[in-house]
Amino acid sequence: MTASFQICAKDTMPKLNKHSPFDIDTMALTVWAEARGELRMGQRAVAWVIRNRYENPGWWSRNRNDGIQDDTIAAVCRDPWQFSCWNKSDPQSKILHDPDTLKRNNVKTIRTLCESVLERGLADDVSKGADHYCTVKVIPKTKWAKGTPGYRNREPRFFLK
DSSP, X not given: OOOOEXXXXXXXXXXXXXXXXHHHHHHHHHHHHHHXXXXXXXXXXXXXXXXXXXXXXXXXXXXXXXXXXXXXXXXXXXXXXXXXXXXXXXTHHHXXXXXXXXXXXXXXXXXXXXXXXXXXXGGGOTTTTOSOEEEGGGGGGOTTTTTOOOEEOSSTTEEEO
């Protein structure tokens, strides 16, 4: 069953329906792999990108026949070519599939951050509604990011679309 948010107004708190532990673990592992070297604000921004994609399902969460339930947080993160850390060619992919990774203190801390993002109202969205991001270093190598309007949040490495 897919969890959902019910929001009455932009600045109200969402009613958080229970997400599966697999979804929350996947979100935490994704933020950890993509942004563990960033300050907390950068990690929070990546978590918001995941939430924004989840709340606005699209092509990024609908890869049919991949064994992941569509339109879930897990699909948003793990569907092919969405977050590079899950790509089979990424060295981190093997680490993410190791159950012991979830036992790391820094992953547990990020899991708590992710739960907080899922419980917050939209007014707290540090990504300003972004559904994409990339580091400034790779923008020249990333076709979708070139010339795309965006901004840098306080974390200088992140470009949010």
